[in-house]
Amino acid sequence: MNKFLLLFLMSCYGFSQSEYPQDYFRNPLDIPIVLAGTFAELRSSHFHGGLDIKTRQKQGLKVYASAQGYVSRIKISHFGYGKAIYITHPNGYTTVYGHLQKFSDRLERYIKDCQYDKESFEVEVFPNPSELPIQSDEVIAYSGNTGGSAGPHLHFEIRDNQERPINPMLFGLDVKDTKAPYVSAIFAYPKDENAIINGKNERVQLRLIPQKNGNYEVEKITAYGNIGFGVTSYDKQDMAPNNNGVSNIQTFFNGNKSLEIDFKRFSFDETKHIKRLIDYEYYKTKRARIQKLFIQKNNPLSLYKNAYDNGYIKVEDSTSSVYKIRIRDYKDNETWVSIPVKGAYQPIEDKITDVSNKSIVYSDKSTVLESDNIKVNFYANTLYDDTYIDFRVSSDTLFLDEDKIPLQKNFYINYDLSNYKTEDLDKLFIARLYGYYKRPSYVYTKRKGNALSAGSKVFGTFTLAMDTVPPTIKPVNFQDKKWLSKYRYLKVKIDDDLSGISKYRATVNGEWILMEYDYKTKTLVHDFNDNIVKDTKNELKIIVTDNVGNSSTFEAIFFRK
Ligand SMILES: [Zn+2]
Numbered sequence: 001m002n003k004f005l006l007l008f009l010m011s012c013y014g015f016s017q018s019e020y021p022q023d024y025f026r027n028p029l030d031i032p033i034v035l036a037g038t039f040a041e042l043r044s045s046h047f048h049g050g051l052d053i054k055t056r057q058k059q060g061l062k063v064y065a066s067a068q069g070y071v072s073r074i075k076i077s078h079f080g081y082g083k084a085i086y087i088t089h090p091n092g093y094t095t096v097y098g099h100l101q102k103f104s105d106r107l108e109r110y111i112k113d114c115q116y117d118k119e120s121f122e123v124e125v126f127p128n129p130s131e132l133p134i135q136s137d138e139v140i141a142y143s144g145n146t147g148g149s150a151g152p153h154l155h156f157e158i159r160d161n162q163e164r165p166i167n168p169m170l171f172g173l174d175v176k177d178t179k180a181p182y183v184s185a186i187f188a189y190p191k192d193e194n195a196i197i198n199g200k201n202e203r204v205q206l207r208l209i210p211q212k213n214g215n216y217e218v219e220k221i222t223a224y225g226n227i228g229f230g231v232t233s234y235d236k237q238d239m240a241p242n243n244n245g246v247s248n249i250q251t252f253f254n255g256n257k258s259l260e261i262d263f264k265r266f267s268f269d270e271t272k273h274i275k276r277l278i279d280y281e282y283y284k285t286k287r288a289r290i291q292k293l294f295i296q297k298n299n300p301l302s303l304y305k306n307a308y309d310n311g312y313i314k315v316e317d318s319t320s321s322v323y324k325i326r327i328r329d330y331k332d333n334e335t336w337v338s339i340p341v342k343g344a345y346q347p348i349e350d351k352i353t354d355v356s357n358k359s360i361v362y363s364d365k366s367t368v369l370e371s372d373n374i375k376v377n378f379y380a381n382t383l384y385d386d387t388y389i390d391f392r393v394s395s396d397t398l399f400l401d402e403d404k405i406p407l408q409k410n411f412y413i414n415y416d417l418s419n420y421k422t423e424d425l426d427k428l429f430i431a432r433l434y435g436y437y438k439r440p441s442y443v444y445t446k447r448k449g450n451a452l453s454a455g456s457k458v459f460g461t462f463t464l465a466m467d468t469v470p471p472t473i474k475p476v477n478f479q480d481k482k483w484l485s486k487y488r489y490l491k492v493k494i495d496d497d498l499s500g501i502s503k504y505r506a507t508v509n510g511e512w513i514l515m516e517y518d519y520k521t522k523t524l525v526h527d528f529n530d531n532i533v534k535d536t537k538n539e540l541k542i543i544v545t546d547n548v549g550n551s552s553t554f555e556a557i558f559f560r561k
Helices: 003-018 105-118 271-277 280-286
Strands: 035-037 051-054 062-064 069-076 083-088 094-103 123-125 139-143 153-159 182-190 204-206 208-210 216-218 221-234 248-253 256-262 313-315 319-328 334-343 359-361 367-371 374-378 387-389 391-394 397-400 411-416 428-434 439-442 445-448 451-456 460-466 472-475 489-495 501-508 516-518 523-527 537-546 551-559
Touching: 069 094, 069 105, 083 139, 094 105, 105 123, 182 208, 182 216, 182 334, 221 248, 221 319, 313 319, 313 334, 359 367, 367 391, 374 397, 428 451, 439 460, 451 460, 472 551, 489 501, 489 537, 501 523
Parallel strands: 216 334, 221 334
Antiparallel strands: 035 051, 051 153, 062 139, 069 083, 069 123, 083 094, 094 139, 094 153, 182 204, 182 221, 208 216, 221 313, 248 256, 248 319, 319 334, 359 387, 367 374, 374 411, 391 397, 397 460, 411 451, 428 439, 428 460, 445 451, 472 489, 489 523, 501 537, 516 523, 537 551
16 A cells, blocks of 8 residues: 555544544443443434443442533433433533432532422532532442433433534443344335336335345345335344444445445434434334435434435446445444345336325425314424325314324424313313323323313324323321331322323421422332421321322321431
């Protein structure tokens, strides 16, 4: 190789590595990193913003500051990251630690003060840089399972100064991974009505032939016109069986670059457009995510690079070509898929799609669908494509196609209730019927006079439901008029049958007490170590309200000394 070319290549390589500081951020746990989830892996409605680090199926592992800095944000929420800490570092990056069980004593005191001040378990605070400085290797919290976490683990993120999450692996964190990604399915897609794949003008699953070296051949296809491909692929690391995400996908047509998808960094405003990257209809029906290797209109994702003709290839008559896919993980283990393409014009029968019973919703302008007392508003850019949808109304039930069409944002359902008895109005809400049993689930409903409205980002069947039953409140570890001197915790179970719990408030002798709510176990827990309950005779009062305003009050007396 030419000496100058070599130097040039080395400097390019060097640049890409030094773009992110190496060995600056430490493993936030003191056990080796084993991943339950990788950066940017495909989740139900977003790309994963960090690493999910396994905590040996337990809670309470020490969580260390990944580097020196200061606590710039603490957020406690019922859902999402649960209890989370954000540490901003002198180099401008912020590390995020989520689903924590509890904070270190110093941070715990700080946040409890805020909670008692605001009389709320859910809080979000942004301390000044001087308030909570953090030393390197300081224990900041204990790992847990709070918020929307399905099992104990630590969610760890590194964000840049524009709040964009970056793959923490780029900073030199070590995870053992010697296995190349694997491919479970390959598909070809026609770009338009003139394209043909194996005689068809629709998505076609291709036959994968795994090779001994880990790569894949695909049975030769016959095609004509503009087509694209899709791949279902995963990566596994060495110490866990989890199917995790891949880091980079490149495609080549006859040796020329066609498209690259790079999962190193994204921004939170674009994460919802995962619905445009994957084949949403296939995901909703088959539960597997095909990553489309072509870019359709209204796709603003910044993950694409080097796209030639948006990743589509043009197959001409009487040609012989090869399309290749290279899939890499974060350790640069790679897997290739090779698809031989024979170009041959084949006539196809005209497809007749009957849309006479359907209603069109435009993507670039607003659309209103209306029938009887129900009106549905779609603002511009709610859908990705102009789409014919199934829209029917039968008494109070609105049939709005199925959750197979991706949406960029909410559409709005409006019910006019002028014909309802006024005494029923406040207990009504808009529900989405879901699952096999068509169970009604509450959709956040606003009321204005005789109208109810709700936004939804998924199609499906909606109806009016009525909730007249207040929530239930049951003590878990105590009874009325008992001595609880030796108790550390006060626990109650709260539940609501239909619209769901909207708020709760607990007091002892009239003073607000912090009760932590875990929606997964439906429990409220007070820790007597908060040192708020100091009297001998105590009157506990808990009020729980559901989403339409039914409320229950629980009262009990307990003694402590
Ligand atoms: Zn996570």
